[in-house]
Amino acid sequence: MIALLKRVGASVLVLGVVLVLNFFLFRIMPGDPLTSIVDPRFSPEAKAQLAAQWGLDRPMSEQFAVYIREMLSFRFGLSMMTGAPVWDELKTRVPNTVALLLPALILSTALGLSLGVKAALARGSIVERVVLLSGAVSFSFPSFFVQLILLLCFGYVWQVFPLRGTTSIPPPEGPLAILDYVWHIAMPLFSLVIMGFGGLALYIRNLMVKSLGEDYVLMARARGLPHGRVVWNHAFRSILPPVLTIFLLSLPGVVSGAVITETVFSLNGAGRFLLEATNSHDYPAAGAAFFLLALLTVVCNLLADLCYVIVDPRVRREGSRG
Amino acid sequence: MRRNLSAILLLVLLLLALLGPGAFGLNDGAQAPPFSKPSWLDGAIASTIVLDAMANGNSNSATAPLAWEHSAPIRVSVSGRLESGEIRWATPSGDFMLANTPGEVDLDARDIPFKRSLGISPFDSAPNILFPTRGEYALSLTGTGEVTMRIEGGRWGLLGTDHRGRDIAALFVRGIRVSLIVGIAATFIATLLGLSFGLLSGYAGGLTDALIMRAVDVLLSIPTLPILMVVTGIWGKGLWNLVVILSVFSWMGTARTVRAMTLSLRDAPWVEGLRALGARRNYILFRHLVPEALPLLLANVALGVPGAILSEAGLAFLGLSDPRVPSWGRMLHEAHTFGAFTNGAWWMILPPGLGICLICLIFMDIGRKLEERADPRLAQAARSGALKEAEV
Numbered sequence: 001m002i003a004l005l006k007r008v009g010a011s012v013l014v015l016g017v018v019l020v021l022n023f024f025l026f027r028i029m030p031g032d033p034l035t036s037i038v039d040p041r042f043s044p045e046a047k048a049q050l051a052a053q054w055g056l057d058r059p060m061s062e063q064f065a066v067y068i069r070e071m072l073s074f075r076f077g078l079s080m081m082t083g084a085p086v087w088d089e090l091k092t093r094v095p096n097t098v099a100l101l102l103p104a105l106i107l108s109t110a111l112g113l114s115l116g117v118k119a120a121l122a123r124g125s126i127v128e129r130v131v132l133l134s135g136a137v138s139f140s141f142p143s144f145f146v147q148l149i150l151l152l153c154f155g156y157v158w159q160v161f162p163l164r165g166t167t168s169i170p171p172p173e174g175p176l177a178i179l180d181y182v183w184h185i186a187m188p189l190f191s192l193v194i195m196g197f198g199g200l201a202l203y204i205r206n207l208m209v210k211s212l213g214e215d216y217v218l219m220a221r222a223r224g225l226p227h228g229r230v231v232w233n234h235a236f237r238s239i240l241p242p243v244l245t246i247f248l249l250s251l252p253g254v255v256s257g258a259v260i261t262e263t264v265f266s267l268n269g270a271g272r273f274l275l276e277a278t279n280s281h282d283y284p285a286a287g288a289a290f291f292l293l294a295l296l297t298v299v300c301n302l303l304a305d306l307c308y309v310i311v312d313p314r315v316r317r318e319g320s321r322g
Numbered sequence: 323m324r325r326n327l328s329a330i331l332l333l334v335l336l337l338l339a340l341l342g343p344g345a346f347g348l349n350d351g352a353q354a355p356p357f358s359k360p361s362w363l364d365g366a367i368a369s370t371i372v373l374d375a376m377a378n379g380n381s382n383s384a385t386a387p388l389a390w391e392h393s394a395p396i397r398v399s400v401s402g403r404l405e406s407g408e409i410r411w412a413t414p415s416g417d418f419m420l421a422n423t424p425g426e427v428d429l430d431a432r433d434i435p436f437k438r439s440l441g442i443s444p445f446d447s448a449p450n451i452l453f454p455t456r457g458e459y460a461l462s463l464t465g466t467g468e469v470t471m472r473i474e475g476g477r478w479g480l481l482g483t484d485h486r487g488r489d490i491a492a493l494f495v496r497g498i499r500v501s502l503i504v505g506i507a508a509t510f511i512a513t514l515l516g517l518s519f520g521l522l523s524g525y526a527g528g529l530t531d532a533l534i535m536r537a538v539d540v541l542l543s544i545p546t547l548p549i550l551m552v553v554t555g556i557w558g559k560g561l562w563n564l565v566v567i568l569s570v571f572s573w574m575g576t577a578r579t580v581r582a583m584t585l586s587l588r589d590a591p592w593v594e595g596l597r598a599l600g601a602r603r604n605y606i607l608f609r610h611l612v613p614e615a616l617p618l619l620l621a622n623v624a625l626g627v628p629g630a631i632l633s634e635a636g637l638a639f640l641g642l643s644d645p646r647v648p649s650w651g652r653m654l655h656e657a658h659t660f661g662a663f664t665n666g667a668w669w670m671i672l673p674p675g676l677g678i679c680l681i682c683l684i685f686m687d688i689g690r691k692l693e694e695r696a697d698p699r700l701a702q703a704a705r706s707g708a709l710k711e712a713e714v
Contacts, residue, residue, distance in 0.1 A: 145654065
């Protein structure tokens with residue numbers, strides 16, 4: 001229980017840092033946040049009115065209080081470009097990001113796990129070579145390059161998948177709409193999975209090779225336990241904590257990858273929203289998108305952390321990560 | 323040879339980066355029609371073809387024949403002077419009258435009046451009409467005057483051209499610089515930061531240690547790319563801004579490694595001995611602990627470079643880099659934004675992308691070798707094959 005509370009506390013701390021960073025990044029920076037929307041020809045009164053509209057004329061402490069309230073209530077204030085509440089725009093986009101990220105995370109983890117274990121069991125086989133290669137690729141190939149190649153092959157040359165967007169124009173009706181969505185999201189998802197599983201598979205393979213050589217595995221075999229039980233309950237079980245650690249460390253990268261993926265495939269997600277907002281200097285919108293992406297990471301992080309408590313008995317007992 | 327392949331490749335890249343595209347007679351201004359294919363590809367004419375037809379008082383007509391063996395060219399223009407008569411363009415499937423009023427002739431296939439005079443819509447491609455098939459063509463002049471037809475093919479240079487007609491090969495060579503500068507400088511600064519924070523954290527212990535390690539944990543669990551996007555969006559997209567930002571957000575791993583190392587060395591008997599001899603803290607840190615950590619740090623730098631290069635390329639791909647400085651990420655950004663896909667221009671995508679992969683693989687290989695040298699146990703493990711990539 002203490003361990004659990006500690007994890008939650010750490011997540012809250014991360015969110016707090018993100019909130020503070022988010023606030024000060026936009027306010028301590030050189031230049032007035034209003035410069036992007038204010039024309040130099042505007043009269044001082046018009047400028048003051050605009051400043052009042054976004055609350056930029058209040059003292060810093062009051063601005064901070066308002067900002068925290070807006071962030072925690074998920075309203076995020078008004079967009080500087082449209083003047084509309086940021087959340088109205090964002091709420092249609094966040095589901096797209098989640099629909100891309102969650103399946104990608106689950107599929108690449110499953111693939112990485114099974115291939116990594118298989119590679120460790122069958123040294124020198126094709127599976128192992130695939131794992132070694134995909135590991136190297138995932139560390140040295142830019143994901144957007146791989147995605148551009150996929151787009152060029154499947155979108156332009158063979159025209160199997162659409163070049164951009166999440167729905168056809170005009171959008172189809174009824175059950176076809178879901179199929180259409182899946183068809184649009186298939187290639188981005190596929191690219192995220194093939195770029196994502198390599199690192200994990202390589203890591204698991206290395207740990208498993210070591211773990212399979214341990215005495216307790218030999219002992220389990222000597223006791224005549226079935227092969228599957230030796231592999232999964234004895235060898236694999238013991239490497240779970242470090243695997244979870246590497247999984248945790250890779251989560252922020254996955255979210256970063258989603259931003260790029262959304263841009264390559266022109267998906268209307270939170271990442272692309274962040275890019276558009278940054279490009280048009282729409283600070284409240286950019287701040288909100290950044291906060292949501294960070295929140296997504298922290299929530300995934302927390303979930304994985306909870307698994308950590310379940311997986312590692314030492315943590316359960318002592319409440320520390322050893 | 324094979325052992326030092328990556329070092330040799332790195333030297334080649336360094337040389338290319340130092341010399342720049344100018345040394346090879348490559349120019350990164352606009353060179354040829356946009357989206358020209360590499361010149362070694364088939365299917366289009368390699369370079370510009372010029373057809374001349376001149377008729378003066380002696381002969382009342384002139385013809386310039388052309389045997390055409392390619393798909394339609396990208397640009398066609400006709401210029402000259404017509405005193406009387408008319409200019410015609412004969413194709414295997416029919417004749418076109420190009421001009422019949424005396425005066426200066428200046429036609430370009432991109433001009434809308436010219437397209438209208440050919441009887442096609444302004445949105446159609448005039449070269450496709452003027453060059454429908456393979457076969458015998460002729461530019462003929464009846465009357466007096468002189469006329470020149472320029473046919474610009476769809477092939478140019480070693481790697482073709484981009485959407486602005488710039489030479490991809492020149493841009494590619496120019497882009498090496500950015501990747502190398504950003505990759506090495508950012509990792510170097512990040513390693514320095516990591517070294518100092520790691521030493522401080524490991525040697526001071528207590529509250530300082532707790533604070534620094536908490537900061538590391540927090541920074542490690544915030545997605546970096548969104549922060550980088552926000553910061554470059556606000557601070558500006560300059561190259562050195564990028565270096566500073568990248569290094570501020572990538573020192574955490576090194577700090578952890580150095581801290582662990584310092585912790586294990588702090589209470590080692592020989593360090594205790596030094597302390598007993600009256601050695602000051604700074605002396606122990608900088609004369610003994612840092613040299614101890616240096617080989618591993620060097621390997622860390624090399625292994626960190628791919629990450630920095632990939633981050634830079636990612637930001638540039640999102641359009642968050644200086645538009646005046648060609649870099650590989652920027653080239654991919656432009657390919658993605660300015661219609662490499664609608665033109666099937668794979669030559670705009672492959673060279674910069676493969677360049678990034680190559681430079682990352684080189685640094686990873688060098689890093690791994692340095693690491694093996696710093697920690698011979700790793701090399702032994704690699705040789706015996708038991709633990710080949712354990713430290714990735």
